[in-house]
Amino acid sequence: MASLLITLQALLSHWRRHRLQCFSIFTGLWLATALWTGVQALNSQARSDYARASGVLSGASQTQLVPRQGEHLAQTLYVQLRTRGVQVTPVLEGRLQLSGSATQAVRLIGIEPLSLPAKMAVAGVQAQAFELSAFIDSPGQSWIGPDTLRQLNLQPGERARTRDGQLMPPLVLQEELAPGVIVVDIGHAQALLGAPGQLSRLLLEKEPPALPADIAAQLMLQTGGDDGDLQRLTDSFHLNLTALGLLAFVVGLFIAHAAIGLALEQRRGLIRTLRACGVSLRVLLTGLALELGVFALLGGLAGVVSGYLLASLLLPDFAASVRGLYGAQIAGQLSLSPQWWLAGVGVSLLGALLAGVSSVLRAARLPLLVLAQPQAWRLAQGPWLRRQALVALLLGLVALGCWEWGNNLTSAFVLLAALLLAAALLLPALLELALAGLARLCRRPLPQWFVADSRQQLPALSLALMALLLALAASVGVGSMTEGFRRTFTGWLDQRLSADLYLTPRDTAQAVQISDWLACQPEATAVLPNWRVEWRLQQWPTQVQGIIDHPYYSNHWPLLEKSAGAWEQLAQGRGIMLSEQLARRLQLGLGDALQLPEPSAQTMPVVGIYADYGNPKGHLLISADWLRQHWPQATLSNLGLTVASAHLPALKRALGQQFNLDDSRMVEQTTLKRWSAAVFERTFAATAALNSLTLGIAGVALFISLLSLGQSRLGQLAPLWALGVERRRLIWLTLGQTLMLSSFTVLLAIPLGLLLAWCLVAVVNVQAFGWRLPLYVLPGQLLQLAVLGVLTSFLASAWPLWQLARRQPSDLLRQFANER
C-alpha cells in the first residue's frame, strides 16, 4: 500500500509539471462525455415524454371506438351504448389555445371519471382515487403536468384563460402528466372546446360483443392503438442525434487518447526509474489505472454536468423541431433520472478505458532496459502504419459490404462509421506518403529538414489530425446534406404549395358547403377539395388523400417517377400514387399493384411516385370519387384554391363572413411556406449546433496536441538555432509545418466529406426517412470549411509558437545539456 502511494505520488508529480497535458486528458474525457450525455439527455427526455403522452390514459386495453366520419361522435351514441350494456368511457380531445404567449396551444383531454374502468389510470391516478366532486363540479380541476405549468407561467390553483376568453378550471398539479396536456372533466372539455354533446372516442375495457348495426354504421372499432407510433416515427430522428453524439464522443476520445499516449511517452524514463528502484509491475499498473480512473471520474462528472447544460440549451430548439415534425410534445425542462447521471460517469469511465488501455498495456510491456528513445517509437511507427492501413482496408470492405447488402438504418450507420474510421486510420499513412514524396523533391538543407522534421512530428500529431479530418468531413457531409435538403425542400415546397389559399373547414359538412359556394365564385379559378382517410398499410400509418380530376395536379404536383397517362389513370380510379417513403416501405415500384385494405379489398397499380419530404407518415393519392364511394367515412378536411392575388383579400373576407372562418382556418400560401421553412430550420438547428461543437472539439484536439509537442519541439529546434537559423525564422518554419500537415488533412477531408454527404443523402436518409435527396456539391461551403479547418490549426499552433518565441536562449541551450 505504501509503495502504491509513493508510486502514485511519483506518477502524479508528472502532471504538476505538465499541467496542459493533464488538462487535455481531462478535456478530452470531459468533452466526449458532455456531448454524448447531452445528446442522450435530449433523447431520453423525449422518449419518456412520448411514453407519458401515450400513457395519459393507461391500463385499459388499446381498444376504442372512433367515428367513421369526421373527428367527433355524438354523445348520444355513448348513452345508447351504455344503456345497451356496453361498458365504454367517453373521451373528448382537442387542441386548446390559451391566451397569453403566442404559441400556447395545449392538448385538452376531457375524461369521465365515473365510467372509467377500475383498472384504468389517468396520469397515474387510479379511477377509484379521484376527488370526484372537486373534479367534475364547478369550477372543477384542470390537471396539468409540472412542465406545462411552468410554460404557462401559472401556479396551481390559478385559472388559465383560453384565447376565446373562457376561464379554465383551477390548475391542479399532477406530476406524472405528460407535457402539453391538460386533463379536465368531459363536461368542462366540451365547453372549452366548443363541442357540446360531442365526443372524440370511446374507450373500451375489453373488446365488446358485436355492436348494434345502427351504431356500427357510425362507429368503428380500433384495436392496438397508435401509442407506439410516436416512438416509431421519431426513432430515426433520435438515431441521427445519437450518431452525432457518438461522433463527438469518438473525437473527444481521440483527444484523451493522444494526451494519455503522450504522457506515457514522456514518462518512460520515470517508469523505468520506478521499476529500477524496485516498484513491481503490478503496483505500477495499479497506479496507472488508478490515475486513469481519477481522470475518468473527474472528466465524467464535469462532462455530465456540461452535458446537462448543453442539453438544456439545445432543448428549446429540439422540442420545437420534434413538435414541428411529429407533433410530439416535449418538456421544456429536463428531468433526468439518477441513472442518467450514473450512466454519464460510466460512459466517461468506458471512454477512459478505451483511450487509455493501450497506453497502460504498453507500459506493462515496456522493457526495463531499453532507454527511453523517441527514435525507437518513431521507428516502430513503420509497421504500425502498415497495420493501420490494413485495418483501414478491412473497414473499407465492411463499408462496401454495408452499402451493397445493408437494408436498414443500423447498417447505414455502420457504413458511415466504417468509412470514417477507415479514412482516419489511413490518414497517417497518406500523410507519410505525401511527405515522403515531398522529401524527394527537397534538395536544400532547410527544406530537407522541414520535411524530415514534419515526418518526425507526424506520429505525435496524427491522432489530432485524424480528429480534425473526422470533424471536417462530418461538417462537409452534414453541411452538404442540410443545404442540399434545404434547396430540394424549398423547391419542392414552391411547386407543391402553389394554391393561393388553403382552407380548413370545421367539418366535412361545412367543407362541402364552402366547396359548393366557391364553385359559384368566379374569382376562385380552381377549387381543390382534399378528401382524407387514414389507413394502415403494413402497420404503417398512411394518410390517404382523395383528389379530384383537375389539371392543377399534373401542372403542380411534382412526380419523381410516373407511368404514361398517370394522372388520367388516377382520375379514373384505376391507379394510385405513393409518396417516396411509402413506396420504399411497401417495396413497391411503378406498375406494381397495391392491395388496398378492407372494405375495399382490391388492388390498384402504382402509377406515380412523388416526394413528400418531412412527413413521417406514409402518403397516398387516389381519386376522390373512388375514395368517397368505397370509403364513405372519408372526410373533406381541407380545400385549396387558386385565386388571383388581387381578389384574395376580398374572397377571404367573404369566406370569413359567410362561413365564420377565422385566420386559423384560412391560410395563405406564403404563411404556410414560411411555417414549413421554420420547421425545417428548427429541425436542423440542433444538428448544426452539435456539428459545429464537434468541429470545435477537433480544434481543441489539434491545439492540445501541438501544445504538448511544444516542449519536445525545443529539442529539435535547438540544434537549428545553434547552427544559425534565427528564432523568428524557426517559428515561421514550425508554423509552416503545422499548416502543411493540416492543409493536407483538409484536402483529404473534402473528398471524404463529399463521400459522407453522398452516404447521408443516398443511404442514411433513405433508411431513416425514406427519401433520397440529390447530392449537391457546394463549392462556397467547402471553401468556407477548408478555411475554417486551416484557421483552426493555425490558432492551435499559435499559442505553442508564441511560447517558443518567448523562450530564453538559455532554455534552448539547456536542451544540449539536458537531453535524455
Place this chain on the structure above:
Amino acid sequence: MNVKPWLTALCLLLAGCDGPTPGPNSFAGLGQQASAFQQVTPGHELQFPRDHGAHDGFRIEWWYVTANLQDAQGRQWGAQWTLFRSALRPGAESADWNSPNLWMGHAALTGPGGHQSSEVLARGGIGQAGVEAQPFRAWIDDWSLQGGNGIGQLQMKATGRDFRFDLHLVSERPLVLHGAKGYSEKSGKGQASYYYSQPFYQVSGEVERDGQRVAVTGQAWLDREWSSQPLAAGQSGWDWFSLHLDSGAKVMLFQVREAHGDAYKAGTWVSADGKTQALQGAQIELQVLASSKQANGKTVPTRWRVRLPEQGVDIQVEALYKQAWMNTRFPYWEGPVRVEGGSGQGRGYLEMTGY
C-alpha cells in the same frame, strides 16, 4: 331504513376514499352546505305520480326494490334493484354534463349457490341514468325499472358480471306512507325523510346465473325515500327489515344503532287489509340470536328474534343465505330472510350496515 349510511356511501364516492364508515367529522362538512337544499318538513303532502320521479333540490334519494322469489323446484331466491341519486349541489337537472346529479345503481341476486352483486355509476344530465315520473322509468346504463301509468306494473332488469334478472312486478294495492303521512323520523333529534313504499307486488319473471336461466315467482317491496340532511352524530349503523307475513300483513322495521346508548327504533305495520300503523320504538323488540362470519371476515347477525307485542308478533327472522355481503364502494349486508314462529311464517329482506 335510514338515510345516513347511504349519504355516507355517496360521500365516500365523492371524496374518493374507499375506506370504512367515517366518523362524524365527515357529516359535519356536509351539514354546512345543506341549508341550500330543500328540507323535509312534517305536514307536507305527497302527490303521485309526481313523487315517483326525482326530487331535484333534495340532496339524496333512492328507488329500492327487494324481491323474494321461488323457482319451480321450490328453491328460494332474492333479487335487489337499487338506484340512488345524490346531488353535488342544489339546483335543477340540466341536459348536459353540468348536471348536479350523480347516480349509483346496486343490483344483487341471492340464491342457491351464492350471492352476486354489481354496482354502476353514472352522471346525470346526459341520459345515462335518471328517473322520469310519468310514464314511470328509472334507469342507469342497461338496468331499468320501467312502469307505465304510475308504478302499478314494473319491469325490473339488471345485469351484473355473472348474473341477470328480468322480473315483472304487479300490484293493485295502494301505497304505504310511513311515519306521519310519509314524514319519517330517523332519530329522536328531528332528522327525517319522506318515505313511502309499495310492499304488495306480485312478481314473475326469470333470473339468470352463470348462463342458467330460472323462471321464478314471488313478492316484492318497493321503497322510496328522499331527504337532505337526515344525519345525527354518533349513529354507527342500522338494521332494517321488510317482511311479508303469510297472513298477508307487511312489516317494516328499522333500528339505528347508537355508538353510545340505545338504538332508535321505528317501523310500520300494514295489516292484510292495507291499514297502516306507525310503530314507535317502545312497541318493537329486536334481539340477535346468532351471527355468522362473512367471506371478508366480518361478523353480522343473521338470526333475529322480532317481537311486536301489540300485534301479537313473536317471530324468528333468519337469513336464507348467510353470505350476502355487498362488495360495493360502501359495503353492507343485504339478503332474503325466512320468517318463522308461532305467530306466523313469512319471507322478507334484511339489510345491515355498519358491521
Place this chain on the structure above:
Amino acid sequence: MLVVEQLCKSFTTAQGVLPVLQGVDLQLARGSSLALMGESGSGKSTLLHLLAGLDRADSGRILIEDLPLDTRDETALARWRRDSIGLVFQQYNLISSLDVAANLAFQARLAGRHDPAWTAQMAERLGLTELLQRYPEQLSGGQQQRVAIGRALAGRPALVLADEPTGSLDEASSEEVLQLMLELVAQAGSSLLMVTHSRQLAARLEQRCFLKAGRVQPEPD
C-alpha cells in the same frame, strides 16, 4: 555476500545471436568494493543489470547471501531492488517531476526505511542542502549525479551498483563525486560494485576485475 557462478547471457539481434556473458564468475564480500572494468561492449552493464534483477540470465547462478536470485519471480525481484540495491547510472535517472528532496528519499521511502537524519546528513555531505527544493533540470550534471548517489544510498542498501557514475562528469568533479560515494558507501556499510573505464578510479576500490570476451580475466598489469 555476492557470488556469481558461470553466468551466461546472450541477446538476439537482427544479425543473429550475440553472446555477451559467457560464464562469468565473481565474488564480493560484505562491505567490500569491486571495480568492474572492460572495453565498451564487453558486457559490464549487462552484468550489472543481471545483478540488479533488471534482466534474467540464460544460465549460471547469482547467489545473494547463499540464496539464488534467478529463481525469484518478478515481484520478488522488484522487492530485491527496492530493499537491497542502490543503483547509480551513468545518466542520472532522476525523477524530473520531483524535487531534490523527494528524489533523495524516494527509494528509501519505497523500501520503508526512510531515515530523515541519515538523508539529511548525506545531503549535507553531498552538498545538496541548499538545493533540496530544486528540480533536477535546475541542477548541473555533477549535482544531479550527487542526487542519484544520495538516492541510491538513502536506504542503506546491502549492495550499491554503479554504472560509470562519473562518466559524464569532468575529471575534477569525477574525483570529488567518487570520493564522496566511497565514503558514504563505507558509512552505510554497503558493498559496492562499480563499472568504470578509468584505471585511476578503479585503483581506489578494494578489488578489480576485467571483463573480456564475456569472461572475467585476471587483472592485467
